[in-house]
Amino acid sequence: xRFSHTGKVQTIRMDKREFFGAALATAxxxxxxxxxxxxxxxxxxxxxxxxxxxxxxGALDPALDQMMAKHKLAFASACAxxxxxxxxxxxxxxxxxxEYDGKPHALRGPLLMDVxxxxxxxxxxxxxxxxxxxxxxxxxxxxxxxxAQRFIVATHLDGQPMAxxxxxxxxxxxxxxxxxxxxxxxxxxxFGACPWALYHIEVNA
Numbered sequence: 001x002r003f004s005h006t007g008k009v010q011t012i013r014m015d016k017r018e019f020f021g022a023a024l025a026t027a028x029x030x031x032x033x034x035x036x037x038x039x040x041x042x043x044x045x046x047x048x049x050x051x052x053x054x055x056x057x058g059a060l061d062p063a064l065d066q067m068m069a070k071h072k073l074a075f076a077s078a079c080a081x082x083x084x085x086x087x088x089x090x091x092x093x094x095x096x097x098x099e100y101d102g103k104p105h106a107l108r109g110p111l112l113m114d115v116x117x118x119x120x121x122x123x124x125x126x127x128x129x130x131x132x133x134x135x136x137x138x139x140x141x142x143x144x145x146x147x148a149q150r151f152i153v154a155t156h157l158d159g160q161p162m163a164x165x166x167x168x169x170x171x172x173x174x175x176x177x178x179x180x181x182x183x184x185x186x187x188x189x190x191f192g193a194c195p196w197a198l199y200h201i202e203v204n205a
Contacts, residue, residue, distance in 0.1 A: 044080035045169055046115070046153070046198065051127070051205035053120030055079050068200065071136050079119035083155065083169070089114045092152050094175035099188045106158050107173055112151035115201075116143075122205040130202040131172050133195035134164075139172075141193050149174045149182075153198065167196040 044057075047068070055077035062069045089110035097104045121127070127143035141151070154171040155161060162168020176182040176190035183190070 042082035042084055044082055046081045046086065046201065048079040048081070048116070048119040048121065048201045048203065049073070049075040049077075050203035051122040052079055052203055053122070054118070067134065071132065071200075073200065073202075081115070081118060083161075085118065086110060086115065086153060086155055086170070089118070091155075092150070094150075094152060094154075094173070096173070096175045096177050096190075097187060099191060102187065104177070106156075107152065107154040107171065108156040108159075109152045109154040109170075112146045112153055112172060115153050116146075116203065119203070121203045124205050126205065128204045130204070131193070131195050131198055132200040132202070134197040134199050137195050139193045139195050145193070149179050151194075164197065170198040171196040172198045 047057075057078050057080045059076045060068055060074055060078075065073075086109065091108050092111055093106055093108045095104045095106050116123075116129075123143055125144070129141050129143060129146060131139045131141065145151075151172055151174050154173050155169065157167060157171075162171060171194065173191065173194040173196070174182070
């Protein structure tokens with residue numbers, strides 16, 4: 001710091017120049033990995049395990065993680081996401097015809113790929129995903145399929161959050177009407193890879 005007859009004024013200007021210089025230098029740096037996802041204030045709705053690099057919780061506790069223990073899960077660490085973390089991501093809206101009533105419905109939520117990115121999921125060509133619902137139903141898909149068919153993790157149905165006991169609170173789903181190989185199938189065969197009441201994703205790379 002220098003002093004002159006302008007005293008404090010000069011000091012303030014220097015501070016501003018240093019500030020903007022530092023900001024520009026930071027902006028010029030290459031992008032770095034996103035920070036670790038912090039545990040949310042709300043209850044975890046989705047737990048991601050396996051080949052991930054940004055865990056925010058520890059190992060499965062057989063005494064307290066009762067449903068996961070009953071589904072024979074095991075992990076040393078995981079990424080747990082609450083409703084707020086999921087709804088902060090950019091949302092997509094799809095309008096598939098659902099097998100349950102034969103009507104189109106608006107489903108909104110982030111892309112599955114964006115959700116996996118929060119956990120730092122490994123995205124190699126052979127990465128596979130196990131999508132598990134609260135009743136234990138598990139769908140196996142590839143990462144390539146998740147990307148190509150634009151799976152979303154739906155949080156809202158027709159503008160309203162989905163309830164536990166219905167199709168929610170989360171549903172991994174696709175716009176089957178607009179995926180040619182699925183649209184060609186009978187309606188009740190289009191959503192086998194789309195478990196509603198999703199609560200766990202295992203990433204296998």
